[in-house]
Amino acid sequence: MRQQKWAELAEVKRELAARDWFMGTSGNLSIKVSDEPLTFLVTASGKDKRKETAEDFLLVGADGQPAEATYLKPSAETLLHVKIYNKTNAGCVLHVHTVDNNIISEWYGDEGEVIFTNQEMIKAFGLWEEDAAFRIPIIPNFAHIPTLAKAFADHVHEDRGAVLIRNHGVTVWGKDAFEAKKFLEACEFLCQYYVKLLLLKR
Numbered sequence: 001m002r003q004q005k006w007a008e009l010a011e012v013k014r015e016l017a018a019r020d021w022f023m024g025t026s027g028n029l030s031i032k033v034s035d036e037p038l039t040f041l042v043t044a045s046g047k048d049k050r051k052e053t054a055e056d057f058l059l060v061g062a063d064g065q066p067a068e069a070t071y072l073k074p075s076a077e078t079l080l081h082v083k084i085y086n087k088t089n090a091g092c093v094l095h096v097h098t099v100d101n102n103i104i105s106e107w108y109g110d111e112g113e114v115i116f117t118n119q120e121m122i123k124a125f126g127l128w129e130e131d132a133a134f135r136i137p138i139i140p141n142f143a144h145i146p147t148l149a150k151a152f153a154d155h156v157h158e159d160r161g162a163v164l165i166r167n168h169g170v171t172v173w174g175k176d177a178f179e180a181k182k183f184l185e186a187c188e189f190l191c192q193y194y195v196k197l198l199l200l201k202r
């Protein structure tokens with residue numbers, strides 16, 4: 001199971017790396033391995049996530065601490081992943097920093113959310129109606145991770161979702177790696193589209 005989940009997460013990591021979504025060691029990824037007890041593989045902190053090594057991920061428990069002896073440190077933002085796995089049935093969490101998701105988070109930051117409408121791509125989130133709207137909450141980028149995780153957890157209610165952290169990045173989650181990656185790509189498409197549209201409108 002663990003090897004299979006490792007391979008799945010490694011493949012997602014490879015694809016996101018090919019998109020250049022891990023600039024300056026940013027980004028963290030995780031995948032659930034077991035439910036009882038809760039364990040998940042998470043990226044080791046501070047690494048260049050474009051590189052593929054045998055030390056890319058480590059197993060952590062429900063508290064986000066390593067589940068077995070290792071010198072590796074779990075991602076600094078593991079607590080956000082912990083909130084998702086503890087509150088939902090999600091199976092995979094992806095966090096990336098991109099210029100476009102940062103711009104959108106700053107532009108709509110004071111409103112506390114960005115609402116995407118009139119866009120075919122919101123169907124990726126299961127919204128099929130013609131007048132559907134997809135809302136992504138935006139939270140402040142608290143430096144104190146437990147404070148950030150608490151603000152983040154206020155928006156974690158379903159097995160799938162997305163939250164923007166202002167001038168930091170986006171975290172998305174889904175029932176499995178396929179769904180989480182689909183949401184992340186759709187989210188980035190929408191951010192890129194809105195940034196270009198805002199520029200053209202000015």
Ligand SMILES: CSC[C@@H](O)[C@@H](O)C(=O)COP(=O)(O)O
Binds near residue numbers: 075
């Ligand atoms: C220069 S990346 C900034 C980090 O603090 C963080 O936001 C991030 O995404 C990566 O941290 P990590 O601990 O490697 O998971």
Ligand SMILES: [Zn+2]
Binds near residue numbers: 026028077095169
């Ligand atoms: Zn980050």
